[in-house]
Amino acid sequence: MKKILLLVSSLLAVITLFYACKKDNKYGKLIHLAAIKLQEAIKFAENQPCKPIEEWHIDTFPYRYVAVHQEYDKLIREYRKLSEKANKAYRPDKKGALVYNTSPVVLPPHFGVRYREGKMIVSLAKDLELVEIYQRLEVLFPKLHDFFKDTPCTDPSNWGVIALQKNCEFLPIAITDTSNFRIFVEMEQQYSSLNVAKVSLTEGMDCSSANPNPSKNVVCVDGKASVKL
Structure with a gap:
């Protein structure tokens, strides 16, 4: 999880730098806010105590799976709404604009949610016995x-x-x-x-x-x- 948060923090740093240099870029503003909201959701998930497994489900983010509990669905919805607005504002053909990579990441298959080391995780093959x-x-x-x-x-x-x-x-x-x-x-x-x-x-x-x-x-x-x- 620390590596994931570091990745998100790095992404925020890059986006913030671009946003500071090009304040009128709507896509940059929205994707920056979306990244912040996603980081909030991940931090919230990381600090959740053990709860019945039937209360969890799996959600797919741009670069990973997340075990989602009903209590922080609101943060997830806000993140997705901002991401959708950012995608609508994305203009790769605009002359002189920075071209963003919006290609989806192909994630490996998962094998359900389970409790591991004090938190809920989405199990990949490498996590199985x-x-x-x-x-x-x-x-x-x-x-x-x-x-x-x-x-x-x-x-x-x-x-x-x-x-x-x-x-x-x-x-x-x-x-x-x-x-x-x-x-x-x-x-x-x-x-x-x-x-x-x-x-x-x-x-x-x-x-x-x-x-x-x-x-x-x-x-x-x-x-x-x-x-x-």
Whole structure:
């Protein structure tokens, strides 16, 4: 949390410097106020005593997840309102204006809220115990492996291949765009982050991060997709 507050403080310093040099910049003013409101919310969250887990939910901020309690939802709403106003005031095409990076940050998958070291946190894969990581991987693998099993294959050009790493071995899976493809993507992201955490936490486990024998082609056999090795 100290690193996060340091990051927010640094962001505030940069924005404040720009705001001081360009007082008529509406975006700079609003994003500065939004950053202050976000810092208030994080500090408030950091000092919350342990409360029933059902009173918490997860919110997503520009650069991290936060375990949000109903008592400080008001601060979160104020932050988001200021951020929305700032985005509306953002004018990257204005001649001579400083171009801000408003691209969203891609956050890793999370695994719920839990109590850790006197405070509520949003758990990432690295925060889980090794036993739980193995359990989650065992549940996810067959779901991913069989996700497209019943999807008809008539045109192999509509299919692609990804490889899931299991016990250091890369296993190819044929995938295609379906109405529920997003569910597959979310599970695959969870699986990948859990696998990285497993390798990191398992002593003596030295798996390659690159597939030495990638499979690229899919063929349709009797209406089923098959990876050509």
